[in-house]
Amino acid sequence: MKGKISTGTLVLIGTVSLFLLFSFGLLAYRIMVDRTQAEWAKIILDYDEAKSTEEKLKIAKEHLSHKQTAVWILECADSFFEKRAISEALSTYQFFIDHFAGHPLEAGALLGAGECLESQGKIAEALNLYRRILEKKESSSYNTVATLRIAQLRIQKKEYAPAKELLEKFLSQNSTSPFANQAQMLLEMIPSS
Numbered sequence: 001m002k003g004k005i006s007t008g009t010l011v012l013i014g015t016v017s018l019f020l021l022f023s024f025g026l027l028a029y030r031i032m033v034d035r036t037q038a039e040w041a042k043i044i045l046d047y048d049e050a051k052s053t054e055e056k057l058k059i060a061k062e063h064l065s066h067k068q069t070a071v072w073i074l075e076c077a078d079s080f081f082e083k084r085a086i087s088e089a090l091s092t093y094q095f096f097i098d099h100f101a102g103h104p105l106e107a108g109a110l111l112g113a114g115e116c117l118e119s120q121g122k123i124a125e126a127l128n129l130y131r132r133i134l135e136k137k138e139s140s141s142y143n144t145v146a147t148l149r150i151a152q153l154r155i156q157k158k159e160y161a162p163a164k165e166l167l168e169k170f171l172s173q174n175s176t177s178p179f180a181n182q183a184q185m186l187l188e189m190i191p192s193s
């Protein structure tokens with residue numbers, strides 16, 4: 001009977017072993033999380049300290065797996081646009097659209113890209129992007145701006161009937177919108193037939 005281990009001892013050894021494995025696994029996980037948080041904190045610091053929009057964009061593109069980078073890329077695109085670096089802005093908005101389809105800010109990127117295309121005289125392409133915003137059927141300020149941009153471009157192209165229809169529909173559904181006055185002004189620009 002000397003060499004035989006009791007069932008109770010085996011259960012105790014098994015329980016202690018499982019506890020130790022679980023504890024080591026938990027410790028390893030915690031170390032990994034702490035290290036990931038420290039690495040992410042460094043990435044945020046690097047982004048914040050970057051001297052140029054190009055540097056910020058490079059950092060953002062290197063870390064696409066983090067949710068925050070989508071916002072950073074859109075910020076970079078907006079920064080390029082504000083600096084009138086239209087080609088850089090357009091390519092950055094397009095990068096966002098290509099890599100973050102379905103993101104809650106996708107309509108903002110579509111709107112920005114549309115405005116870039118407009119400034120380059122590519123009206124048909126801009127209209128297509130504005131229509132994509134409306135196809136999302138979300139109620140947002142992006143939809144409002146896209147609607148007004150489409151109407152304005154149609155008026156510029158002397159496509160008065162579709163512009164009038166779009167504006168009248170907008171006003172009937174959004175009479176209390178802060179943009180109602182702008183829609184009304186656009187409607188008044190359309191020559192009476």
